[in-house]
Every structure is written in structure tokens, then in C-alpha cells.
Amino acid sequence: MTLLSVRNLTAGYGDVIAVRDISFEVGKGEVVCLIGANGAGKTTTMAALSGLIKATGAVTFDGEDLLKIPSHQRVASGISLCPEGRKVFPSLTVEENLYLGSFNPNARRYRARKLDEVYELFPILVERRRQQAGLMSGGEQQMLALGRALMASPKLLMLDEPSMGLAPRIVMSVYDAIQRVAKSDISILLVEQNTVAALEVSSRGYVLAAGQIVQEDTAEGLRASTKMQDAFIGIADLLEKAGGAHVASSES
């Protein structure tokens, strides 16, 4: 059963188009990843889905036309973003950050229960709960950002580069937590550069390169694929195949 269906999504910043005509879907309870190199359009896709930038196309979420809903109301319809670079509220305490996660009236009803769940998922946050969020380590902040996104009682959790800027050991513990979230009935759309970690938790994945989806497969299929390596290393080749010759011309 499809929870999020994206058809021909095009988005960008001003005149610059960063993703063009991409289509993908996320099923109920499924973990899907979008992988790709720097500048492939992953974060743009996330920003478009959460309404931070304007986009065209058809996006259906749980039967609703998502693009018609203003961004501050999307979270109430059950879609929650854990943003790139964490973006916790640095001068607020950990607990206040979490409270803000359940700010919308739909989520506020479950606040106490969700808070318990988040604290169970990340025991470190219990110890830190009166501390200013800005004073915590990157890994702790990432856990807080994840917890804050979960406080909104989402049906779909969108994670934007949860491994960004973290030590490998911390990445593992963050992904441990994601795995535990994935076991509940929350669907996850995961955006990553760290393909190894991302494919470990996902069941399916899409490869983005230069704003287009170049491959779609199961996690096992993608792990074995050579095309995915191309997407990271040989962008010029892919672009040429897609008809964009400006990279080649700039070399001459």
C-alpha cells in the first residue's frame, strides 16, 4: 500500500532547477532510501516535500495532495522531516526541543507517550534533558533531531543525511536507532551519501544523479550494481547519456 507517491516532481531555487521530473514512492511501513552524490538533488527533494521550497508535479501523501498544503501544516498531516545538519534549537533545552516536535495540535495529544518512547529510544537524551541542545556533541544532536521528528507522531519520517559530520562509530549508533524506528509501523524516506549505511536499513532505493533518478532497485540489487558507483564517480558519463553535454564542453 502506497503512503507517499511522487510523480514528476520538479523543484529548484529561483531559475535553477535542481531536480527534474523525478518519480518515486514509499509504501506503508517501508524504508526507502534516496542515494546520490553531492548536488544530486537529494536535499532539494526533501525541501520540496516538506514545503520549504516551491515545487511542481503530483505528490500524494496518504490520499492528500501534499503540494496544496502549506508547509507548517504538512507536519500535522503526518509527515515529519529530520533536517540535514540537524538544526536543533541551540539555546533551548533538550526537553524543550522535544516538546516543540509535538507542537502541532494533532501530535500534542500524544506528547507524554511519545516523550517516553523517544527517551527509551535514546537514553542519552534523558541524561541531557535540562542541557542546552547547542552544547551537545554532534551525535547527541542528531539523536535529538531524530527524537524531535518522532515527537510529531509521523506516518512518514524523512531523514536527511543522518550520518552527516559524524564519526563512524556514532553513525553506527544513529543507524541502530533508525533500525529500531523502522521496526515500528513508521515509514522512512532516507536520504544519504553514506550508501553502505543507508542500504543496510532500507528495503528499496533510488539513485539520484544530477537531479534525475537513474536507477531504482531493491537494496541487494543496488549493492551489487555498478551503475550506482557511476552515479558517484562518473557523473559526466551519466550526464552525457542523459543529453547534457555542458560538463564535457567545459573541459575542452
Place this chain on the structure above:
Amino acid sequence: MKARFRAALTIGNVSVFLLGLILIVPTLYVPPVWNDWIFRISMLLLLSVSWNLMASTGLISLGHAGFWGVGTYAALLCGNKYGLPLIVVLIPATLCGALLGVLLAVATGRLRGVYFAICTLAMAEGLRVSALMLPKITGGAAGIFLRPELRPSLNVLCFIATCVATLSVAIAQYLTHTPFYYACRAIRNHETAAQMLGIDPRRYRMVVLALSGAMTSAGGGIGAWYGGYLDPMVAFSFMITVQSQIAPILGGMYSVAGAVLGSGVIIALQEATRIWFGDQEGVSQLVFGCILVFGILFMPQGVYGLILRAWKNIDENRQMRGSPKAAPAQNMNAGERK
């Protein structure tokens, strides 16, 4: 959690109540010099609390003179035209301030930081120039006087001023316990992140600006009644803007207590330097300025931050010594989380 919440609430409320008591009650009995001090503290309280409200949302205002001036003219013109007492004209003055706040919110859209600050400055200056160029309404550069028969006694004037100031502090204090305030702080920290969590920044900005504008304009209305004379330079004086931010910055930004402490400290400093160094021309201002500069240099968190840190140190020392007083507090903390 709830127990702690309630404890914090009473400490805050009791302080506001005491502040009101200290300010309001003496106005009816004390000599005029004292009343002058009390009046100035009240005006500064209104300015600093309203400025701090905006600052807490990440909106640095350089245009409080605009709100103030609109309040002064609304009050004075209404009073003169219809012969209304101060209490009544405060209503249109407050409404005009709130309206100006809403207009400013609409006009500035999502501007932030320096860009927003410049807009507020432009608003205040624009209003001042407009007031100058509309002599039929405002009296222009010649100014207008309050009809003398409307002017209440100093005691009554100070009573009203202190009541309004206390009310504004109480409102600000009440807000700190509401989700509204959480949202404002979140917007100050990360506007996009707040938006993703379902907070509509535009709505909150509008309410904050309206509230802040209303408070300042109420102050302006009372100030106009106190002075009895208005011209655009007085009404939209840049000093108002400066004063409104010095007090919260010296007292401690982003907290009501900081704004209140700052207001008290500023007036005390101004008076003390005037009394002690007043006989030599300019020296008092020099001393006052130096104290401000060094105060802000060495107390980046303000007076309130200093107090908080001292309090924390005492608390930690007590816990380290393991006195019995600290133990139950820790147990309580453990019990709160379930």
C-alpha cells in the same frame, strides 16, 4: 516535570506581584522626586519588556521610537479633540500601536536580522518625517500642547503608569509559560526548522509585533500626558529606540527578569551619576557611558545572567559538599521523569 513547572510559575508570579506592589503603592504617597523616578522606571519597563519580547523572537527592533510616537500622537490628539481622560485615550493609543505592529509584520514579510532592523528604523524615521509634514494634524514642527485641564495630578499619572507597566511585565511573564513563547524561541533559533515542526512564523511574528507595538504605544500615550507637549522630534526621538534596547541588553537579553532588572539598573545609574558627578558639566554622562560599556563588555549575559551563574555556583558547591538539602532535590528530579 509538573511540580517544577509550578514552582517556577510561582517564583515568577510572586516577583511580578512584588514588583507591582513596590511600584504602584508608593505613587500615591511619596514626594514628587520619587514619583519622577518611579515614572521613568515604569516607562523604561514598558519599552524594555516590549523590545525584549521582539528580541526573543529574533526580531531586533531599531524602531521602537515609531511605536512610541504613534502612541503619543494617538493619545494626545484624541484627548485634545474629545476632552477624554488619560485612561480612555490609552485604548486608541494601544490599538494604534498594535495596528502599526501588524502592518510592520505584513510589510517586512520574512525579513530577518539586520534587514528587519533596518526596516524598523526606516519605519520610525518615516513616521517622524510624516508627522513633520502633516502640520494640520500633528502641529508640525511647532508642536502641540495637551489641554491643561486634562492633565491629572502627578500621583494619578504615576499610578496609571505603574499599573500599565506592571500589566505589561505580567503579560510577558505569563507568556513565558505558554507554547506561544516556545514557538517564538524556536523561530529565533531556526526559522525553517520551526516551520517544519508546524509553526507558522508569519502568524507568530504578527502577534509578537502587535503585542510589542501595543505595549510601547501605551507607554507613549502616558509619556505624552506626562510631558504635556509634543513635536515630531520629541515623539519619535531616537533616544527612545536606544533606551528600549540598552535596558534589556544590560539586564540580560531574552528574559523578562533581565529586562526588568535592566530598567531598574539604568535609571539607578543615571540618577546616581547625575547626583554624584552632576556639578561638573558632562562628567556624569561620561561615567554613565563608561559603566554601560564595561558592564556590557564584562557581563555579556547581563545582570540577570550574572545572578543566575552565582546562584548555580552556590547550588553546585552545596551539592559537592553533599549537604542533606541537595539530596532530596536530586530524588525529586529522578522522580519527575517517568
